[in-house]
Amino acid sequence: MTWHGTDGTPRLHIVTGKGGTGKTTVAAALAAALAGEGRRVLLVETEERQGISQVLDVPPLGTEETEVATGLDGGSVWGLSIEAGAALVEYLRLFYRLGMAGDLLQKMGAIEFATTIAPGVRDVLIGGKIYESVRRTASGRSPSGRSPSARRTRDRDAPPAYDAVVLDAPPTGRVGRFLDVTGQLADLAKVGPIRNQADAIHGLLHSGTTVVHVVTLLEQLPVQETLDAVRDLGADGLRIGAIVVNQARDDTVRSTVDVIATQEPDPARLAEQLESVAIRTTPAMIDGLVQTAAEAVQRRDLELSLEEAVAGAGRPVLTLPHLPEGIGPDAVWRLASELTDQGVQP
Ligand SMILES: Nc1ncnc2c1ncn2[C@@H]1O[C@H](COP(=O)(O)OP(=O)(O)O)[C@@H](O)[C@H]1O
Numbered sequence: 503m504t505w506h507g508t509d510g511t512p513r514l515h516i517v518t519g520k521g522g523t524g525k526t527t528v529a530a531a532l533a534a535a536l537a538g539e540g541r542r543v544l545l546v547e548t549e550e551r552q553g554i555s556q557v558l559d560v561p562p563l564g565t566e567e568t569e570v571a572t573g574l575d576g577g578s579v580w581g582l583s584i585e586a587g588a589a590l591v592e593y594l595r596l597f598y599r600l601g602m603a604g605d606l607l608q609k610m611g612a613i614e615f616a617t618t619i620a621p622g623v624r625d626v627l628i629g630g631k632i633y634e635s636v637r638r639t640a641s642g643r644s645p646s647g648r649s650p651s652a653r654r655t656r657d658r659d660a661p662p663a664y665d666a667v668v669l670d671a672p673p674t675g676r677v678g679r680f681l682d683v684t685g686q687l688a689d690l691a692k693v694g695p696i697r698n699q700a701d702a703i704h705g706l707l708h709s710g711t712t713v714v715h716v717v718t719l720l721e722q723l724p725v726q727e728t729l730d731a732v733r734d735l736g737a738d739g740l741r742i743g744a745i746v747v748n749q750a751r752d753d754t755v756r757s758t759v760d761v762i763a764t765q766e767p768d769p770a771r772l773a774e775q776l777e778s779v780a781i782r783t784t785p786a787m788i789d790g791l792v793q794t795a796a797e798a799v800q801r802r803d804l805e806l807s808l809e810e811a812v813a814g815a816g817r818p819v820l821t822l823p824h825l826p827e828g829i830g831p832d833a834v835w836r837l838a839s840e841l842t843d844q845g846v847q848p
């Protein structure tokens with residue numbers, strides 16, 4: 503697959519996966535890997551959890567884009583937290599040329615309406631911000647200076663503001679709905695500006711600009727959710743990018759287990775070998791070791807079958823190691839360079 507957009511359009515990378523598999527970590531690593539020399543990548547989160555600021559160890563993100571990391575190859579990663587209430591105020595202000603009407607809207611209950619009563623509208627507002635960041639040109643203005651539904655004046659010669667946009671998206675269980683902005687609005691808005699905006703976002707998500715990557719662990723449930731997501735999102739007309747197997751175990755562990763798997767357990771010989779390096783053994787200890795080895799072989803067999811299932815989805819597979827030291831800016835860089843080694847190109 504290609505990692506960058508075509509004809510001057512930045513690529514929108516949507517990162518999903520079962521909760522807790524490493525979406526935020528992988529989204530940050532992908533952004534750093536894509537931020538090659540001189541390139542600017544925008545890393546976006548939508549759920550007000552401040553996951554990105556924790557992973558990159560920077561102050562909480564707000565609704566202003568701020569530089570959060572240097573890219574692997576000298577570019578820059580910018581962070582943005584999209585919040586539906588702020589997006590609504592901005593949207594109405596641009597669209598209806600309202601002044602700073604945020605307080606008034608708050609009093610009128612418009613923000614509660616859009617974010618809780620009509621959740622479809624919430625996703626359109628968030629999608630609208632993402633749309634705008636993908637389409638914005640380096641002159642700093644959005645293509646139209648207004649909303650995506652009125653972008654007739656787009657300057658096709660101006661370079662985009664970002665070379666890529668990476669979205670730390672909702673988990674697989676909710677991402678289909680989140681991305682189906684037009685379906686969600688079906689009854690709520692058949693015409694009008696919100697509808698036009700939803701149609702524009704739908705167009706972007708289903709265009710060659712957008713790819714959806716799915717993060718998984720080599721465990722039964724995450725892999726099952728991954729395969730379901732690849733099938734369902736594909737059926738919705740979205741392009742699936744890579745499957746990222748995160749927190750994979752060390753190869754040296756795997757090769758040791760491979761050797762163990764070829765041998766019948768021989769408790770007497772095991773005891774003898776341990777005694778020969780001055781380790782005093784007991785029968786319970788030898789039993790425990792034999793048991794542990796058998797479990798490791800079982801675990802390896804399960805992982806092999808899960809790897810096969812993941813490969814069967816027919817998408818490129820990227821594998822990231824489990825980093826025992828935990829996740830911070832250095833770990834993100836290490837994972838970014840793993841991604842680069844496996845073909846992610848800025
Ligand atoms: N490759 C990795 N090695 C070690 N720990 C990881 C790795 N990837 C993620 N983690 C840890 O796993 C947890 C979940 O990761 P996170 O990126 O927050 O997942 P999600 O966004 O899917 O909920 C976090 O504690 C994170 O530090």
Ligand SMILES: [Mg+2]
Pocket residue numbers: 525526527553670
């Ligand atoms: Mg997260």
